[in-house]
Amino acid sequence: MWRGAIAEDENVALRCLIVDDSPHFLEAARTLLELQGVEVVGLVSTGDDAERHAEELAPDVTLVDVDLGGESGFDVARRLADGQERPRSEVILTSAYDERDFADLIEASPALGFVAKAELSRRAIDDLLSGLPDTS
Amino acid sequence: MRYVAGVALLAGVYYGAGRLSLALQYTGPVAAIWLPSGIGAATLYFFGLRWFPGVLIGDLALADTSQPLGTVLGTTTGNMVEIVVMAVLLRRLLGPGGRIDRLPQIGLMLAAIIAGSTISATFATLASRAGDVIAGSDVPEFWRSWFLADATGSLVVIPLIFAWSRGPSRVWRGKGAVEGALMVGSVVGLSALALSGDLLLTYIVLPALIWGVLRFGMQGGTLAVAAATVMTVAITAADMGPFVMHSITEATLGTQLYIGVAALTTLCLAAIEAERRRVGTEVQRLADEQAALRRVATIVARQPTPSELFAAVGEEVGRVLRADLTNVMRYDAGDAATVVAGWSRRGNHVPVGTELTLEGDSVSALVLHSGAAARMDTYFDAPGGLASQLRDLGVRSAVGAPILAEDRLWGVVIAATTRARILPPDSETRITEFTELVATAIANAHSRQELMASRARVVTAGDEARRRIERNLHDGAQQRLVSLGLQLRATATTVPPDMHEVADGLSDTATGINDVLEELREISRGLHPAILSTAGLARALAALARRSAVPVELEVTIAERLPEPVEVAAYFVASEALANVAKHARATRVRLSASERDGIVELGVSDDGVGGADPQGSGIVGLRDRVEAMGGRLHVTSPPGQGTTLLARLPAAGLSR
Numbered sequence: 001m002w003r004g005a006i007a008e009d010e011n012v013a014l015r016c017l018i019v020d021d022s023p024h025f026l027e028a029a030r031t032l033l034e035l036q037g038v039e040v041v042g043l044v045s046t047g048d049d050a051e052r053h054a055e056e057l058a059p060d061v062t063l064v065d066v067d068l069g070g071e072s073g074f075d076v077a078r079r080l081a082d083g084q085e086r087p088r089s090e091v092i093l094t095s096a097y098d099e100r101d102f103a104d105l106i107e108a109s110p111a112l113g114f115v116a117k118a119e120l121s122r123r124a125i126d127d128l129l130s131g132l133p134d135t136s
Numbered sequence: 137m138r139y140v141a142g143v144a145l146l147a148g149v150y151y152g153a154g155r156l157s158l159a160l161q162y163t164g165p166v167a168a169i170w171l172p173s174g175i176g177a178a179t180l181y182f183f184g185l186r187w188f189p190g191v192l193i194g195d196l197a198l199a200d201t202s203q204p205l206g207t208v209l210g211t212t213t214g215n216m217v218e219i220v221v222m223a224v225l226l227r228r229l230l231g232p233g234g235r236i237d238r239l240p241q242i243g244l245m246l247a248a249i250i251a252g253s254t255i256s257a258t259f260a261t262l263a264s265r266a267g268d269v270i271a272g273s274d275v276p277e278f279w280r281s282w283f284l285a286d287a288t289g290s291l292v293v294i295p296l297i298f299a300w301s302r303g304p305s306r307v308w309r310g311k312g313a314v315e316g317a318l319m320v321g322s323v324v325g326l327s328a329l330a331l332s333g334d335l336l337l338t339y340i341v342l343p344a345l346i347w348g349v350l351r352f353g354m355q356g357g358t359l360a361v362a363a364a365t366v367m368t369v370a371i372t373a374a375d376m377g378p379f380v381m382h383s384i385t386e387a388t389l390g391t392q393l394y395i396g397v398a399a400l401t402t403l404c405l406a407a408i409e410a411e412r413r414r415v416g417t418e419v420q421r422l423a424d425e426q427a428a429l430r431r432v433a434t435i436v437a438r439q440p441t442p443s444e445l446f447a448a449v450g451e452e453v454g455r456v457l458r459a460d461l462t463n464v465m466r467y468d469a470g471d472a473a474t475v476v477a478g479w480s481r482r483g484n485h486v487p488v489g490t491e492l493t494l495e496g497d498s499v500s501a502l503v504l505h506s507g508a509a510a511r512m513d514t515y516f517d518a519p520g521g522l523a524s525q526l527r528d529l530g531v532r533s534a535v536g537a538p539i540l541a542e543d544r545l546w547g548v549v550i551a552a553t554t555r556a557r558i559l560p561p562d563s564e565t566r567i568t569e570f571t572e573l574v575a576t577a578i579a580n581a582h583s584r585q586e587l588m589a590s591r592a593r594v595v596t597a598g599d600e601a602r603r604r605i606e607r608n609l610h611d612g613a614q615q616r617l618v619s620l621g622l623q624l625r626a627t628a629t630t631v632p633p634d635m636h637e638v639a640d641g642l643s644d645t646a647t648g649i650n651d652v653l654e655e656l657r658e659i660s661r662g663l664h665p666a667i668l669s670t671a672g673l674a675r676a677l678a679a680l681a682r683r684s685a686v687p688v689e690l691e692v693t694i695a696e697r698l699p700e701p702v703e704v705a706a707y708f709v710a711s712e713a714l715a716n717v718a719k720h721a722r723a724t725r726v727r728l729s730a731s732e733r734d735g736i737v738e739l740g741v742s743d744d745g746v747g748g749a750d751p752q753g754s755g756i757v758g759l760r761d762r763v764e765a766m767g768g769r770l771h772v773t774s775p776p777g778q779g780t781t782l783l784a785r786l787p788a789a790g791l792s793r
Contacts, residue, residue: 021611022615022619024618024619025618028618028619028620029619031622031623031626032625032629035629067610067670096610096614096615096618096657097610097666098657100679100682100683101661101665101666101667102667102670102679103678103679103682104671104679105670105675117618117622118618118621118622118649118650118653120622121625
């Protein structure tokens, strides 16, 4: 599936902020997404930093890990959604856990959707943004 | 000075009693009833032989100076020896305290009186014959009259003094005083009636004497006999009644025998009545104790929490000992103790959980150091903080008994009185007996509590370890693998199109990493579901239901978070039960419910499968162990063909200590 996503939409700039407490993941995700044409505007690991960067950098999409060590990614997603004055900056939840483990919480959250970390790609983000059903 | 006054008083009383006896004398040399000997003997019995001069002076003052000096001295000597012998014998035979409420004591007292009276009568007879006061032919009758006068008088006076020596008993208070007056009045009245004619009707006084005994005990009996004696002698002395016969000696004999027999009968009856009351009290006490033990046993059978049991023991000890206040304390390391139960008639006791240092004086410190029962009858000037705390509660007298668990001093049970009341002398014995009977239950309850707590700690520690491993897996290996997978895919995108074999190899490897990740997730879930700590039991159960192979009907009404060990236990019960349903039940539907009420979490899993689950099977036994480790209960019903229902009840109030 992901191989098909590589070449798509590279001409459309997509600005992305990543919130995760694992430095390995932050680096790997940036490398992959940038290769796929996403402009990664920031890498942060706490809710406070996420709020500040979201305000300053106004990314098109913010990827938030549901489990930020001491913090709940669901809370951070809610804070980002509540603090947003401009429309069209979406929150997407990510996790190394399975989506089914958190289905209720994901549904209840203001986030646009969920992408499993292992399935992360420009294509998966675009699908969520364009309202397509999650195919992961 | 006090001694002189005492001697004078004794001499006066002795003389007065002698004059009274002589006033009621019919005629002739011998009084019908001689009261002074009994008074003298009783006085020397209670206060000691050093008061003897009072008796001597009184007796000399009563001497008949018309008689020869030798006769007077001989008679007085006889009286003195009589009184001393009686006093010494009474002291030897009965011990101090003047107790005559048992039949053997009546017999011993009678023996002392007979011995004394024999001495006195013999001295008097010899002295009178030697002084030629009486003729040789009168000797037998003279001796007999003298003996009976002293014996009868003493038999009336000594028990009267003994019985009243500790002051009037409670029975005379209030209405008792009125009834007592009526009783004495009827003795007087019936005596008057009995002696008003020539017919021998004196037996009609007996019912009034019995009344005195049965309602007022030894005090009533002796008082009634005294009243009857005074009436009989007075009326006969006035030349009236059936005892007035042609010969004075016969009249004397009749009176003496009547009084003697009436007195002795009354005393025996009073002793028997006292014995009956003692037996009644003892039976009541044993019945109370048995009832108390039965109540404790009933509570023990219900497998109470230790605090319930301690509270029950505290209350029952209080009731059995008729105490105002009780404490059950556990000894801790060093000279310290913790109050584990308290009870009070008025509701103010040392609070449960109070930790005390056993410095200074207290029953708990005494029991700790001696390992045996102990008593304190005043905390008035006892040093130490505990003593002052007890003083503040108004504690006056306290007894305590050790609680021995497997030969180890575990704690102490203490019963105390407030106000001025002192606990009775047998209290130590009784609290010890009662405590010995409940000690095993207390020790067992304590061991069970320890066992429960340690079981819960073991399980909780296990859960904690699993949660930690899950976190480490998630934060470490899983994140690394995810990142490696992403890096591989990133690398794959940089591979030139003509090297598509390399790109394919990289992507296959990335897929392989994803498979490993999926396996790791499965293992993690089994260790500890992340959603349980993130979102609580309700969400975790919902996630569990979604993954179940058999469709689940979910009914969860728990909104708030519960203590973590309870959530974990409930989750794993549900998880294990659903797995069993999928494996064995061949069910089409399963209902999973969870609710919380009054601090109890109820988790139910019921399916429509084949039933017939083995309650001893390892799956159910494992679930039961887990539930019971948290102090809960598991019920499983699985009739063949009717599905299986499993109900776990877990205390959500957390773990007991």
